[in-house]
Amino acid sequence: MAALFFIVFLDLVGFGMIIPVLPFYAEHLGIAPSLIIFFFGLYSVGQLVGAPLWGALSDRLGRRPVLLATLAANAAANVVLAFAGNAWQLALSRLVSGLAAGNVSIAYAYVADVTTDAERPKALGMLGAAFGLGFILGPALGGALGGGEAGSANMTRVALAAAVMSLLAFLATFARLQESHHEEHRAAAGAEAKGLRWRLLARIELRHLLAVTLIVVGAVSMLQGTFSLWAAEGLGVSPRHLGFVFAFIGVIAVTVQGVLMGRLSSRYAPEALTRTGILLVVVALVFIPLAPNVWVSLAPMALYGVGSALFSPSVSTLITRTAGATERGAVLGLFQGTASLGRVVGPMAASGITALAGLRVPFWVAAAVSLGGAVMVHRPGGTPGAAAGDAPSDVAATPP
Structure with missing residues (x-):
């Protein structure tokens, strides 16, 4: 498991x-x-x-060969980005990087393979913490390598460094990560x-x-797409202060997922x-747009950080319970x-709502929509996979 977390961390640093620097x-x-x-997009x-x-x-x-292929593809896409000389090359590099980044589903499946139901929430929380740490460190490194002048941002240096991160993740996968999906x-x-x-x-x-x-x-993407502009x-917040706000959220998310998730999941059901x-x-989402200054906004943003950090590994745990061992x-x-x-949909919706009603309204629309999502979460009456004839196996593979 430690090898997987390290690989995910490297990949997210590169991302x-x-x-x-891209803008x-x-x-x-x-x-x-x-x-x-x-x-x-x-x-x-x-x-x-x-x-x-x-x-x-x-x-x-198998998880390992597909993960290796996507890491290699991401490295190649970043090399294309490093030497992109027009919009088409830039678009190609971002599209291929996004395709390769779909390998996050493999990381989640790997965790599901090597954990039991009881262990899974904590392990998924640790995986989320690896994502968070990579996302905190990556922009800081990219900004440092990109240079201090907006007009002379050095994408070649940044993109090649990102390619190196993907190659390091590739080598770590090749050398250290064992196959988790039985033959x-x-x-x-x-x-x-x-x-x-x-x-x-067909599974309800x-x-x-x-x-x-x-x-x-x-809804969360509506916030992310609107908060910076609002x-x-x-x-009147500067880019530097915005960076501090997002770093603050990242630290909260990493703390919740990496430290608290194991304890919480042992006491509370993933539905709760x-x-x-x-x-x-x-x-x-209700209170962020009411903040009179950026310092007051840190309180609801902290709630957002805790909430999103709880949601991701918990809903992932529920999702894995619907899958048999052959279909994770x-x-x-x-x-x-x-x-x-x-x-994709969230920022597009936020853009349209902002054009019609101003910058505060997307937050409140997102809050109302999210409340509907909370109502939809309920304790299942049985194992959906079993009902479909594919009972999930609790037998985990031996962790690497």
Whole structure:
């Protein structure tokens, strides 16, 4: 497990390094500022396609080979980005990186393979903490490597460093990560592959959980897409202070997922933690746009950090319970693909609502929608996988 967390951390550092530099480099290439969000969106579109694809493929071929292939593809995409000289090359690099980043479904499936139901929430929380740490460190490194002048941001240096991170993750996977998906499970997954996605979507509990994921991730993405603009225009916050706010949220999320999640999951059911996480996000969304200054906004933003940190591993645990041992990759691929769809739809909805009603209203719309998601979370009456004829196995593979 430690090897997987290290690999995820390296991969997320590389992803985060690109974020602070990409807007400046896109402008350097002559791309209009209004179109820059399109290039960020391409990444999410790639994840939307890649997550279900790689998850299902890893059920048939094994987690390790598919993870190796996607890490290599991400490294190649970052090399293309390093030498991109026009908008088309930039778009290609972001789309391929997004497709490769769909490998997050493989990481989740790996954790599900090597843990029991009792161990899984804590392990998924630790995986989330690895994501969070990488996302905190990545933008800081990218900003440092990109340079201090907006007009001369060095994307070549940043993108090549990100490619190195992916290559290091590739080498760590090759050298240290053992296959978690047993050969008999891979053979069974291959025999059941035809029509699997539709059979999975026929499971009522899985459909409910995917709907909750779409609603909550979409709402959170509305916040992420609106907060920076609202804080800059409404509160006069500088980019540096915005960076501090997001780092503050990241530290809270890492603390909750890496330190507290194990203790909480031993006392409370994942349904309760999922609902609690959503309700904390709802409260945060209501009060953030009422803050008179950035310091007051830290209180509801802290609630948002705690809520989102509780939601992700808890709903992931519920999702894994709907999957049999031969289909975890496919189920978690659908989960991650649905989350990516939320990250595409949320900012688009926020943009339209802002144009019609101003910068505060998207927060309140997102709160109302998230509240509906909380209502949809309930304790299942039975194991959906078993009801479908594919009883999940509690027998975990031996961890590496």
